[in-house]
Amino acid sequence: MPPSYSQPLPQDPHSYAGTSPARVSHLDLDLTVDFATRSLAGRATWRLLANQPATELVLDTRDLTIEQVELFDATGNSTSAAFTLGQADAVLGQALHVPLAPDTTAVRVSYRTSPTAAALQWLEPAQTAGTEPFLFTQSQAILARTWLPCQDSPGIRFTYDATVRVPPHLLALMSAENPQTLDARGEYRFRMAQPIPAYLMALAVGDLRFAPLSGRTGIYAEPGTLPTASHEFADLEKMVAAAEELYGPYRWERYDLLVLPPSFPFGGMENPRLTFVTPTILAGDRSLTSLVAHELAHSWSGNLVTNATWNDFWLNEGFTVYFERRIMEHLYGAEYADMLQVLGRAAMQETIAEIGVASPDTHLHLALAGRDPDEGLTEIAYEKGCALLLTLESLVGRPRLDAFIKEYFARFSFQAMDTATFLHYLRAELLDQEPGLESRLNLAAWVDGPGLPPNAPPVASRRFEAVDQELGRLAAGEAPASLLPATAGWSSHEWVHFLHGLSDSLPVERVAELDAAFQFTTSGNAEILAAWFPRALRAGYAPADAALENFLRHVGRRKFLVPLYRALLATPDGLTQARAVYAQSRPNYHSVATGTLDAMLDTRT
CATH class of the missing domain: 1.10.390.10 (Neutral Protease Domain 2)
Incomplete structure (x- = not known):
């Protein structure tokens, strides 16, 4: 018999569910999506683990309106149940306490979300790549509780079935078995047979289409984005096969991608069966697809x-x-x-x-x-x-x-x-x-221990060494245009390394020469723009200002926003400019981004 490595899991400090004598095992979710009120309304029925001598179920909630709680016995009979909500905490929300009867096998919670639910991003048509509104969730780390009463701890897993009703011209998707075509009634049913934690619960609703890439992979995106995305992610099946060759079989049946509107706050989110990705990785040359490899790898490390x-x-x-x-x-x-x-x-x-x-x-x-x-x-x-x-x-x-x-x-x-x-x-x-x-x-x-231990192996790149040679030529006084032959065919990574390697004290004239040679300001590559704009700001290169403001108004990826606003704040009139841009852009950002940026911009004097 193999040795046992089981130890009692530590108490999760970010979930009230750790105090619950009862654990959930399966969710039956029934939701209606209302774009007019920016809310979800419905019922979450939680099946409990069997053979638990439990007298109470504790669920995590935050900014939810709890309308009713019912208890079910093994025969399906229901009774209305009393419930109480604990004291509200700005981060953790409120504990929902439900006393259980001795024969309780399931608990149903009827509820409604708040229009400002932190996990939900409601987008107007102008904020998308098309002409229809859009909704997506971002549950990690502890935001699932803002759209679902749940045991919101990564250490607690459950399976689920869901029915979701949406406007009939829109497609609904979840981190589950997904439809590939529209339903004329706007009613979709989902099933997730593998147990997942609450932070991997995901929902998206929009004008979406599907394109297959292989028998088990494909792309969902808005119609105008789908052709570009299908080209960019053509190697998706090869990625899945490579991952399996390294560390064993893929255990989630399908692996599809959903390309979200630009306001998505992360590069990607590894929702099982349906990774959410930012359109900022659509570089045209497949040079930013390591992000997809990262989210795919989560199908083992994180999801599994x-x-x-x-x-x-x-x-x-x-x-x-x-x-x-x-x-x-x-x-x-x-x-x-x-x-x-x-x-x-x-x-x-x-x-x-x-x-x-x-x-x-x-x-x-x-x-x-x-x-x-x-x-x-x-x-x-x-x-x-x-x-x-x-x-x-x-x-x-x-x-x-x-x-x-x-x-x-x-x-x-x-x-x-x-x-x-x-x-x-x-x-x-x-x-x-x-x-x-x-x-x-x-x-x-x-x-x-702190920092990076000294025995960490050094990392180096031969291709970056070639970039460093061009940086040396530039520093020695050669004109940027003279570097053009050597830079032909560089990937996004080489350009980012080049931009990071530029002197912090470049005069505005030199910055203008670089822009004339390489057209950084008009690049369609988000990684290159994010590396270029701080250089332009530091030098006072005004021709990049409009492009920067446009980028900040439309891109919600926190990885880019935080350093760009920080670079803007470091300029002489940056505070005023940053607040003006932010006032216009904030509605496009998810709460994951605004939580950081509100503090950055509102506390400065």
């Missing part, structure tokens, strides 16, 4: 084996970044993956410098109790976690590490994992088999 609490977030993202780059290396070669490693390491170093090298927020295992877990969604979890696995790879070799990771995903499929249990498993299955290995890895410094 899930962080038990948000303090353990690195177990999702560190493995996923490592896995993403292995997929990209498999498809496009080691030199391509090397560029991603260098860019990621640089982003992590910037984060460490910003947070503070001694800050406990640079530990892998976090202490987020009393804070919004979004504060832990930084490059530390992603890139320091990846760097730990790169260090382990350098010590034991790829074959041994790959075997370990593949077995890890298989053994803990559809389970939650906390840091202590993972470390126990790592030691038993890998480190303890070689005397002195844990000491050479310096594991404690990685997990519970």
Whole structure:
């Protein structure tokens, strides 16, 4: 018999459900989507785990109107139930307490969402790529409770069925088995047979069409976006096959993408069976599709084996970044993956410098109790976690590490994992088999120490070395136009590295020459624009101002917004300008972005 690694999971500080004697096992959801009132209304029926001697069910809610609660027994008979709502907390919301009868097998909650529900983004037609309104959800980290009364902890999993009614000319999609064509009545039924945590609950409604890419992959997008997206993601099936070759079978049946309007706050969200992605990765040359590889990798690290609490977030993202780059290396070669490693390491170093090298927020295992877990969604979890696995790879070799990771995903499929249990498993299955290995890895410094440990393997890119040569020529006084032959065929990553490598003190005349040679201001590539605009602002290059304002008005991806507003604030009249742009742009942003930007712009004097 294989050894047991089960340990009691830690209490989740971000969910009231940890105090619940009852656990849920299945959700039957019935919702009506009302664009006029910007609300969802319906019923959530929670089937309880059997054989629980439970007298109370506790669910997480935030800004929900609870209209009625009913208890069901095994024969389907229902009775109205008393319920109470706990004290409201700005981050956690309110606990919904439901006393249970001895024969209760299910609890139904009838409810309505608020028009300002933090997970829901309601878009007018002008905010989309078409002529119809749009709705999408973003449940991570603890926003599912704003559109669904649930046990909103990543350590609690459930299956679900759903019926969703929408305007008949719109298509509804969920993180479940999805339709590929419109229903004339506007009524859609969904099924998710694999258990998921609440943060992976997802809903989108809009003027959407579907294009298949293979027997198990395809693209949903607004009609005007679909052809471009289908071309950009043509290698999707190859990505899934590469991932399976590395770490075992894909366990979710289909893998489809939904390209959302530009206000989506993240690059992507790994909702099972239906990854949500930003249109900012539609570069035209497939150079930004590593983001899709990242979200695909979450089908193993995160969706299959899930962080038990948000303090353990690195177990999702560190493995996923490592896995993403292995997929990209498999498809496009080691030199391509090397560029991603260098860019990621640089982003992590910037984060460490910003947070503070001694800050406990640079530990892998976090202490987020009393804070919004979004504060832990930084490059530390992603890139320091990846760097730990790169260090382990350098010590034991790829074959041994790959075997370990593949077995890890298989053994803990559809389970939650906390840091202590993972470390126990790592030691038993890998480190303890070689005397002195844990000491050479310096594991404690990685997990519970600040900054980047000194034994992290260096990362380098031959293709970036070629970029650095062109930067050297530019610094030596050569005209930007003279660099044109050498830059032909550069990927987005090389251009971003080039822009990051420019001197911070470039005079406006030099910036103008660069723009004339390479047309940065009019680029259609969001990554290039996001790297270019801070350079233009720093130099006072006015011809880029209108393009920057247009970008900020239409793009809601937080990764871009925060550094761009910060760069704007660093200019002489930046506060006034930033607030003016933000006042116009804020309705286009999701609450995940406005929560950060409100504090950045409203507290400055």
